[in-house]
Amino acid sequence: MTEQELESKATYIEDPILHPYRIKMDEYQYCLQKQAGGKNGAKLRWSTYGYYNTIDLCLIKMINDAVKEKNYNSLKEYTEELLTKIATLKEIKLT
Secondary structure, eight states: OOHHHHHHTOEEEOOGGGTTEEEEEOSSOEEEEEEOOOSTTOOOOEEEEEEESSHHHHHHHHHHHHHTTSOOSSHHHHHHHHHHHHHHHHHHHHO
C-alpha cells in the first residue's frame, strides 16, 4: 500500500484544546503529532512524537511533553502544572 493510500485511510482529532498537537488515527493505532512549522508563511508541517495502542497512552505522552517544555523552580511547581494538565484532560474526556 502506498503512503497516499495509507494517508487517505487516516482520520484526525484536531481539537483546539490539543494545540499545538493533533492525533492521527487509523484502524490500528493513534499517532501523536506536533505542529513543527507554518509560521511566517512557511508550510505547515507535523512531527510525529510516537505511535500508541490506546488514546489514553497518546494523551499521556502529550501531557508529559507539554509539561516538559518549560523550566520549573521547584518540584511543587512542576507537579502542580502536571496535575492541572491531567485535570483538564479528565474534564475533556468526561464531557
